[in-house]
Amino acid sequence: MEVPLLVTDFLDRARTYYGDEEAIVATTGDRFTYDEFGDRVDRLSAVLQSRGIEKGDRVAVLDPNTHYHLESAYGIMQLGAIHTPLNYRLMPEDYEYMLNDAGVKAVVADYEFAEQIEAIRDEVPVETFITNDASAVDGDWEDFETLIDGAEPTYERPEMSEDEVITINYTSGTTGDPKGVMRxxxxxxxxxxxxxxxHEIRDDDVYLWTLPMFHVNGWGHIYAITGMGAKHVCTRGVDAEEIFRQITVEDVSFLCCAPTVLSLLDEYRQENDVATEGDAPMRVTAAGSAPPESVIETVEEEFGWHFRQLYGATETGPLIGTSATRRLIDEDSDTRFGLKKRQGIAPLATEVEVVDDDGTEVPWDDETVGEILVRGNQVMEGYWEKPDETEKAFTEKRDGWFHTGDLAVVNEDGMIAIQDREKDIIISGGENISSIELEDTLFDHPDVSDVAVIPSPSEKWGETPKAFVVPTNDDPQNPPVSEDELTDFTRERLAGYKVVHRVEFVKTLPKTTTGKVQKYELRETEWEDEDGMVGQG
Incomplete structure (x- = not known):
């Protein structure tokens, strides 16, 4: 029997079997059962439908990890409309590009970030503007609570096919303009x-939202936690005191995060007498640049949490690899922390291979480096209205496989470990940053003659951008601009997490005979004291 796989099934199941169970602990202090959550979602679907939102229309959500984000996602998807979550750390011009690129018809924005949309309101095709606190927002915005309070929980759910696009997640524009990943x-x-x-998710799990919901739909946890009938504990950001409070008060059992969050929690714990667990045993999954072994050891030995590393990409859902391999890692061995920070093995029904330039799989010798390719049911449909980029992503070395651009080795058990990247990408604190975008920005400064940006090792962030700058006077000892001035220059033009804080003035940049900057040489020098050329937290 073939039954279509629809994302609406997750909330439908929770309402059927867990209707009276608590579903959401909101940042407002409110608590909702799955019946109450579902009723609010239905009312929002009715509101959006009354505003002309139809199957296939794109609706953007700009929101931290609040219950409004969860309600908006399901309210959109129940109509067969396309949920388009936006990174709340960007600039207005970024949103202008994305809203136009996707042809978004409606936006649901948190009151803290609505001004970013208001700034480009006249430049985008959006017709409906909704916020969770209209009184706190300048401009003509409709209030979320007022709208759903005045709506009946009835709407027309269209017929949907499992092969239809239901979400668009924008990449960070690491190789040009951001691309909309169709899922x-x-x-x-x-x-x-x-x-x-x-992730061994159960119906009695209590999940704490520290991972942004906009990151590939919260890595799929907006579905998984809901579908299992588990509990969402929402947050407005990463605050160590609040995280530990929620863990103990709500008996949190699971959270996902960037490795920097674990370091932040450890710093707070060392300075404050806090409990790291409630009544439930804790587990944590980290993704992005792998944390150092010392952080994993602290999390497991001092916090008492079970740690696992996840590897992925927006294009793949993101799950490509996981170190949640209990039979391949001896929990009593001193080597376990080094194994747990590896990107791990492929999940079920997924093929992952590390290949050379000819597309041939490299030996599992933990020495031979190749590019990671993946194929599986979780891999994207393609890039929104970008067929050329889509074809390249699936054909460069081997047809039908997604090419990650990450270079890795494989050990004898098939566990991969990333060594470097082919893409001009920096992963800092779990966020992807385009070195090309930073270079383009710095080139606009009148005192910069040439520039190359690479990832630099950071104890706190795993990686941080570093700019090698050739000043216009060709004198790196006495440049006409200071490091601080260039940092301020990028801060004025880019999202906060992209700002360049490290600058080194140089006489020349290493280049090929055709004039291409040899960033590999810069990275080799910058990372010579590290185990590899990727961040380790």
């Missing part, structure tokens, strides 16, 4: 099932 009901559903299995 179908099928890719989202199967990815969420993989997450449920490999």
């Amino acid at each position: 179908t009901h099928r890719t989202e559903s199967l990815h969420a099932q993989l997450v449920t299995i490999h």
Whole structure:
């Protein structure tokens, strides 16, 4: 029997079997059962439908990890409309590009970030503007609570196919303009099932939202936690005191985060007498640049949490690899922390291979470096209205496989470990940063003659951008601009997490005979004291 896989099934299941169970602990102090959560979602679907939102229309959500984000996602998807979550750390011009690129018809924005949309309101095709606190927002915005309070929980749910696009997640524009990653009901559903299995999600889990919901739909946890009938504990950001409070008060059992969050929590714990667990045993999954072994050891030995590393990409849902491999890692061995920070093995129904330039799989000798390729049901449909980029992503070395651009080795058990990247990408605190975008920005400064940006090792962030700058006077000892001035220059033009804080003035940049900057040489020098050329937290 073939039954279509639809993302609406997750909330439908929770309402059927867990209707009276608590579903959400909101940042407002409110608590909602799955019946109450579902009723609010239905009312929002009715509101959006009354505003002309139809199947296939794009609706953007700009919101931290609040209950409004969860309600908006399901309210959109129940109409067959396309949920388009936006990174709340960007600049107005970024949103202008994305809203135009996707042809977004409606936006639901948190009151803290609505001004970013208001600034470009006249430049985008959006017709409906909704916020969770209209009184706190300048401009003509409709209030979320007022709208759903005045609506009946009835709407017309269209027929949907599992092969239809249901979300668009924008990449960070690491190789040009951001690309909209199209994900179908099928890719989202199967990815969420993989997450449920490999993260061992149960119906009695209490999940704390520190991972942004906009990051690939919260890595699929907006579906997995909901579908299992578990509990969402929402947050407005990462605050160590509040995280530990929620863990103990709500008996949190699971959270996902960037490695920098673990370092932040450890710093706070060392300065404050706090409990690291409630009544439930804790587990944590980290993704992005792997944390150092010392952080993993602290999390497991001092916090008492079970740690695992996840590896992925927006294009893949993101799950590509996981170190949640209990039979391949001896929990009594001193080597376990080094193994747990590896990007791990492929999840179920997924093929992952590390290949050379000819597309041939490299030996599992933990020495031979190749590019990671992946194929599986969780891999994207393609890039929104970018067929050329889509074709390249799936054909460069081997047809039908997604090319990650990450270079890795494989040990004898098949566990991969990233060594470097082919892409001009920096992963800092779990966020992807385009070195090309930073270079373009710095080139606009009148005192910069040439520039190259690479990832530099950071104890706190794993990686941080570093700019090698050739000043216009060709004198790196006495440049006409200071490091602080260039930092301020990028801060004025880019999102906060992209700001360049490290600058080194140089006479020349290493280049090929054709004039291409040899960033590999810069990275080799910058990372010579590290185990590899990727961040380790």
